[in-house]
Amino acid sequence: MQMDWKNWRHVTKLDPDKHLDQAIVDEVATSGTDAILLSGTLNVTRENLAELREQVQGYGVPLVVEPADPSGAVFDGVDMLFVPSVLNTPDARWVVGKHQQWFLNDPAIPWEKVVPEAYIVLNPASSVGRVTRAVCDLSPAEVAAYAGCAERYFHFPIVYIEYSGTYGDPAIVRAVSETVEDAVLYYGGGINSAERAAEMGQYADTIVIGNAVYEKGVDTLKATVKAVQ
Numbered sequence: 001m002q003m004d005w006k007n008w009r010h011v012t013k014l015d016p017d018k019h020l021d022q023a024i025v026d027e028v029a030t031s032g033t034d035a036i037l038l039s040g041t042l043n044v045t046r047e048n049l050a051e052l053r054e055q056v057q058g059y060g061v062p063l064v065v066e067p068a069d070p071s072g073a074v075f076d077g078v079d080m081l082f083v084p085s086v087l088n089t090p091d092a093r094w095v096v097g098k099h100q101q102w103f104l105n106d107p108a109i110p111w112e113k114v115v116p117e118a119y120i121v122l123n124p125a126s127s128v129g130r131v132t133r134a135v136c137d138l139s140p141a142e143v144a145a146y147a148g149c150a151e152r153y154f155h156f157p158i159v160y161i162e163y164s165g166t167y168g169d170p171a172i173v174r175a176v177s178e179t180v181e182d183a184v185l186y187y188g189g190g191i192n193s194a195e196r197a198a199e200m201g202q203y204a205d206t207i208v209i210g211n212a213v214y215e216k217g218v219d220t221l222k223a224t225v226k227a228v229q
Protein backbone atom coordinates (compact mmCIF):
# COMPACT_ATOMS: atom_id res chain seq x y z
CA MET A 1 0.00 0.00 0.00
CA GLN A 2 1.55 3.27 -1.05
CA MET A 3 0.15 6.36 0.65
CA ASP A 4 0.69 9.84 -0.72
CA TRP A 5 4.28 9.90 0.50
CA LYS A 6 5.23 12.22 -2.38
CA ASN A 7 3.48 15.10 -0.58
CA TRP A 8 5.28 14.72 2.74
CA ARG A 9 7.13 17.93 3.73
CA HIS A 10 8.48 16.85 7.11
CA VAL A 11 9.68 13.40 8.23
CA THR A 12 11.08 12.46 11.65
CA LYS A 13 13.80 9.81 11.70
CA LEU A 14 13.98 7.75 14.89
CA ASP A 15 16.94 5.47 15.52
CA PRO A 16 16.09 2.01 16.91
CA ASP A 17 19.50 2.09 18.60
CA LYS A 18 18.40 5.08 20.74
CA HIS A 19 15.68 4.93 23.39
CA LEU A 20 12.88 7.50 23.80
CA ASP A 21 10.39 7.50 26.68
CA GLN A 22 6.82 6.88 25.52
CA ALA A 23 5.85 10.42 26.61
CA ILE A 24 8.39 11.82 24.14
CA VAL A 25 7.31 9.40 21.41
CA ASP A 26 3.75 10.60 21.99
CA GLU A 27 4.81 14.22 21.39
CA VAL A 28 6.80 13.25 18.29
CA ALA A 29 3.84 11.34 16.85
CA THR A 30 1.47 14.26 17.51
CA SER A 31 3.93 16.98 16.44
CA GLY A 32 2.44 17.32 12.96
CA THR A 33 5.32 15.49 11.27
CA ASP A 34 4.10 13.74 8.11
CA ALA A 35 5.75 10.36 8.76
CA ILE A 36 8.12 8.53 11.07
CA LEU A 37 11.17 6.83 9.57
CA LEU A 38 12.57 3.96 11.67
CA SER A 39 16.19 3.97 10.65
CA GLY A 40 19.82 3.78 11.76
CA THR A 41 23.12 2.48 10.52
CA LEU A 42 24.61 0.81 13.55
CA ASN A 43 23.24 -1.69 16.05
CA VAL A 44 19.74 -2.00 14.60
CA THR A 45 18.36 -5.36 15.70
CA ARG A 46 15.02 -7.07 15.18
CA GLU A 47 14.38 -6.49 18.89
CA ASN A 48 15.10 -2.77 19.09
CA LEU A 49 13.33 -2.16 15.78
CA ALA A 50 10.25 -4.04 17.08
CA GLU A 51 10.40 -2.08 20.36
CA LEU A 52 10.47 1.26 18.54
CA ARG A 53 7.70 0.12 16.19
CA GLU A 54 5.53 -0.77 19.19
CA GLN A 55 6.10 2.71 20.60
CA VAL A 56 5.11 4.59 17.45
CA GLN A 57 2.19 2.41 16.39
CA GLY A 58 -1.42 3.46 16.85
CA TYR A 59 -1.06 7.19 16.24
CA GLY A 60 -2.19 7.09 12.62
CA VAL A 61 1.16 8.49 11.50
CA PRO A 62 2.64 6.71 8.44
CA LEU A 63 5.48 4.40 9.49
CA VAL A 64 8.39 3.67 7.20
CA VAL A 65 11.33 1.37 7.85
CA GLU A 66 14.62 2.39 6.20
CA PRO A 67 16.93 -0.63 6.46
CA ALA A 68 20.73 -0.44 6.49
CA ASP A 69 20.99 -4.11 5.57
CA PRO A 70 18.72 -6.84 4.17
CA SER A 71 18.38 -8.22 7.72
CA GLY A 72 16.63 -4.96 8.58
CA ALA A 73 14.11 -5.24 5.74
CA VAL A 74 11.21 -5.90 8.10
CA PHE A 75 7.75 -5.01 6.87
CA ASP A 76 5.38 -6.17 9.61
CA GLY A 77 3.58 -3.39 11.38
CA VAL A 78 4.81 -0.65 9.01
CA ASP A 79 3.33 0.93 5.91
CA MET A 80 6.34 1.11 3.61
CA LEU A 81 10.04 0.43 3.20
CA PHE A 82 12.36 3.13 1.86
CA VAL A 83 15.52 1.36 0.67
CA PRO A 84 18.74 3.34 0.08
CA SER A 85 21.23 2.92 -2.71
CA VAL A 86 24.29 5.08 -2.10
CA LEU A 87 25.49 6.48 -5.43
CA ASN A 88 28.72 8.21 -4.34
CA THR A 89 30.50 5.15 -2.95
CA PRO A 90 33.34 3.10 -4.48
CA ASP A 91 31.80 0.01 -2.88
CA ALA A 92 29.13 -1.50 -5.11
CA ARG A 93 27.68 -3.44 -2.16
CA TRP A 94 25.92 -0.21 -1.10
CA VAL A 95 24.65 0.53 -4.60
CA VAL A 96 23.30 -2.86 -5.67
CA GLY A 97 25.25 -5.65 -3.95
CA LYS A 98 23.18 -5.82 -0.77
CA HIS A 99 20.05 -5.50 -2.89
CA GLN A 100 20.97 -8.48 -5.07
CA GLN A 101 21.51 -10.58 -1.92
CA TRP A 102 18.16 -9.40 -0.58
CA PHE A 103 16.38 -10.47 -3.80
CA LEU A 104 18.27 -13.78 -3.78
CA ASN A 105 17.43 -14.64 -0.17
CA ASP A 106 13.98 -13.21 0.28
CA PRO A 107 11.41 -14.85 -2.01
CA ALA A 108 8.47 -12.71 -0.89
CA ILE A 109 9.43 -9.04 -0.98
CA PRO A 110 6.19 -6.98 -1.17
CA TRP A 111 7.53 -4.68 -3.88
CA GLU A 112 4.40 -2.51 -3.84
CA LYS A 113 5.54 -1.29 -0.40
CA VAL A 114 9.15 -0.60 -1.44
CA VAL A 115 10.39 2.87 -2.49
CA PRO A 116 14.03 3.08 -3.64
CA GLU A 117 16.11 6.08 -2.48
CA ALA A 118 19.14 7.42 -4.35
CA TYR A 119 21.35 8.50 -1.45
CA ILE A 120 24.15 11.02 -1.93
CA VAL A 121 26.07 10.90 1.36
CA LEU A 122 28.01 14.10 2.07
CA ASN A 123 29.13 13.82 5.72
CA PRO A 124 32.19 11.54 5.95
CA ALA A 125 31.95 11.62 9.77
CA SER A 126 28.48 10.08 9.89
CA SER A 127 28.01 6.37 10.49
CA VAL A 128 26.59 5.96 7.00
CA GLY A 129 29.51 7.95 5.58
CA ARG A 130 32.04 5.72 7.31
CA VAL A 131 30.25 2.45 6.62
CA THR A 132 29.88 3.18 2.89
CA ARG A 133 33.20 5.08 2.48
CA ALA A 134 31.22 7.70 0.55
CA VAL A 135 33.20 10.21 -1.57
CA CYS A 136 32.01 13.44 0.03
CA ASP A 137 34.26 16.24 -1.30
CA LEU A 138 32.09 17.05 -4.31
CA SER A 139 31.23 20.38 -5.96
CA PRO A 140 27.58 21.42 -6.34
CA ALA A 141 27.76 20.45 -10.01
CA GLU A 142 29.18 17.02 -9.19
CA VAL A 143 26.46 16.36 -6.61
CA ALA A 144 23.77 17.62 -9.01
CA ALA A 145 25.12 15.25 -11.67
CA TYR A 146 24.61 12.27 -9.33
CA ALA A 147 21.07 13.54 -8.64
CA GLY A 148 20.28 14.09 -12.32
CA CYS A 149 21.61 10.63 -13.14
CA ALA A 150 19.56 9.11 -10.32
CA GLU A 151 16.41 10.65 -11.75
CA ARG A 152 16.94 10.58 -15.51
CA TYR A 153 18.96 7.39 -15.93
CA PHE A 154 18.05 5.14 -12.96
CA HIS A 155 14.52 6.58 -12.47
CA PHE A 156 14.80 6.66 -8.67
CA PRO A 157 11.60 8.14 -7.15
CA ILE A 158 13.57 9.76 -4.29
CA VAL A 159 16.90 11.62 -4.33
CA TYR A 160 18.19 11.96 -0.75
CA ILE A 161 20.92 14.49 0.12
CA GLU A 162 22.36 13.01 3.31
CA TYR A 163 24.49 15.11 5.68
CA SER A 164 23.47 13.01 8.70
CA GLY A 165 24.78 14.59 11.89
CA THR A 166 25.92 17.91 10.41
CA TYR A 167 24.25 20.85 8.64
CA GLY A 168 24.89 20.85 4.90
CA ASP A 169 25.74 23.42 2.25
CA PRO A 170 22.53 25.11 1.00
CA ALA A 171 24.27 25.90 -2.31
CA ILE A 172 24.61 22.17 -2.95
CA VAL A 173 20.97 21.47 -2.08
CA ARG A 174 19.89 24.39 -4.28
CA ALA A 175 21.95 23.05 -7.20
CA VAL A 176 20.31 19.65 -6.78
CA SER A 177 16.83 21.21 -6.58
CA GLU A 178 17.49 23.00 -9.87
CA THR A 179 18.42 19.69 -11.51
CA VAL A 180 15.81 17.29 -10.10
CA GLU A 181 12.30 17.73 -11.53
CA ASP A 182 10.14 14.65 -10.99
CA ALA A 183 11.91 12.72 -8.24
CA VAL A 184 11.08 13.78 -4.69
CA LEU A 185 14.09 15.62 -3.19
CA TYR A 186 14.87 14.70 0.43
CA TYR A 187 17.31 16.62 2.63
CA GLY A 188 18.52 15.38 6.01
CA GLY A 189 21.37 16.52 8.21
CA GLY A 190 21.80 18.85 11.16
CA ILE A 191 18.38 20.54 11.05
CA ASN A 192 17.96 21.71 14.65
CA SER A 193 16.00 24.98 14.31
CA ALA A 194 13.11 26.58 12.45
CA GLU A 195 15.63 28.67 10.48
CA ARG A 196 17.52 25.64 9.19
CA ALA A 197 14.26 23.80 8.43
CA ALA A 198 13.01 26.81 6.46
CA GLU A 199 16.33 27.23 4.62
CA MET A 200 16.57 23.64 3.38
CA GLY A 201 12.79 23.49 3.00
CA GLN A 202 13.13 26.12 0.23
CA TYR A 203 14.97 23.58 -1.92
CA ALA A 204 13.99 20.11 -0.67
CA ASP A 205 10.50 18.69 -1.12
CA THR A 206 10.89 16.82 2.17
CA ILE A 207 13.16 17.51 5.13
CA VAL A 208 14.21 14.84 7.62
CA ILE A 209 14.93 15.56 11.30
CA GLY A 210 16.78 12.96 13.36
CA ASN A 211 19.44 13.85 15.93
CA ALA A 212 17.72 17.06 17.07
CA VAL A 213 14.87 14.99 18.56
CA TYR A 214 17.41 13.38 20.92
CA GLU A 215 19.73 16.36 21.39
CA LYS A 216 17.34 19.32 21.55
CA GLY A 217 13.91 17.80 22.25
CA VAL A 218 10.39 17.92 20.89
CA ASP A 219 9.88 21.70 21.06
CA THR A 220 12.65 22.03 18.47
CA LEU A 221 11.05 19.28 16.39
CA LYS A 222 7.71 21.12 16.49
CA ALA A 223 9.43 24.36 15.40
CA THR A 224 10.86 22.56 12.37
CA VAL A 225 7.38 21.24 11.50
CA LYS A 226 5.87 24.73 11.66
CA ALA A 227 8.70 26.09 9.53
CA VAL A 228 7.76 23.91 6.53
CA GLN A 229 4.10 22.93 6.97
Ligand SMILES: CC(C)=CCC/C(C)=C/CC/C(C)=C/CC/C(C)=C/COP(=O)(O)OP(=O)(O)O
Binds near residue numbers: 102119165
Ligand atom coordinates in the same frame (compact mmCIF):
# COMPACT_ATOMS: atom_id res chain seq x y z
C1 LIG B 1 19.12 -3.89 0.33
C2 LIG B 1 18.59 -3.52 1.66
C3 LIG B 1 17.24 -4.05 2.06
C4 LIG B 1 19.28 -2.74 2.51
C5 LIG B 1 20.59 -2.10 2.21
C6 LIG B 1 20.36 -0.61 2.13
C7 LIG B 1 21.64 0.15 1.97
C8 LIG B 1 22.46 -0.12 0.75
C9 LIG B 1 22.02 1.05 2.93
C10 LIG B 1 23.26 1.89 2.83
C11 LIG B 1 23.10 3.25 3.49
C12 LIG B 1 22.70 3.12 4.94
C13 LIG B 1 23.63 2.35 5.81
C14 LIG B 1 21.53 3.63 5.36
C15 LIG B 1 20.98 3.48 6.78
C16 LIG B 1 20.04 4.60 7.11
C17 LIG B 1 20.77 5.88 7.42
C18 LIG B 1 21.21 6.74 6.30
C19 LIG B 1 21.05 6.18 8.65
C20 LIG B 1 21.77 7.46 8.97
O1 LIG B 1 21.97 7.55 10.32
P1 LIG B 1 23.46 7.40 10.87
O2 LIG B 1 24.45 7.50 9.76
O3 LIG B 1 23.48 6.20 11.72
O4 LIG B 1 23.55 8.68 11.73
P2 LIG B 1 24.48 8.84 13.00
O5 LIG B 1 25.88 9.07 12.49
O6 LIG B 1 23.90 10.06 13.69
O7 LIG B 1 24.33 7.57 13.80
Ligand SMILES: O=P(O)(O)OC[C@@H](O)CO
Binds near residue numbers: 162163165187190212
Ligand atom coordinates in the same frame (compact mmCIF):
# COMPACT_ATOMS: atom_id res chain seq x y z
O1 LIG C 1 20.11 13.16 12.35
P1 LIG C 1 20.10 14.35 11.42
O2 LIG C 1 21.41 15.11 11.38
O3 LIG C 1 18.90 15.25 11.66
O4 LIG C 1 19.91 13.75 9.92
C1 LIG C 1 18.66 13.18 9.60
C2 LIG C 1 18.84 12.06 8.59
O5 LIG C 1 19.21 12.56 7.35
C3 LIG C 1 19.85 11.02 9.07
O6 LIG C 1 19.81 9.92 8.17
Ligand SMILES: [Mg+2]
Binds near residue numbers: 017
Ligand atom coordinates in the same frame (compact mmCIF):
# COMPACT_ATOMS: atom_id res chain seq x y z
MG1 LIG D 1 23.11 5.98 13.87
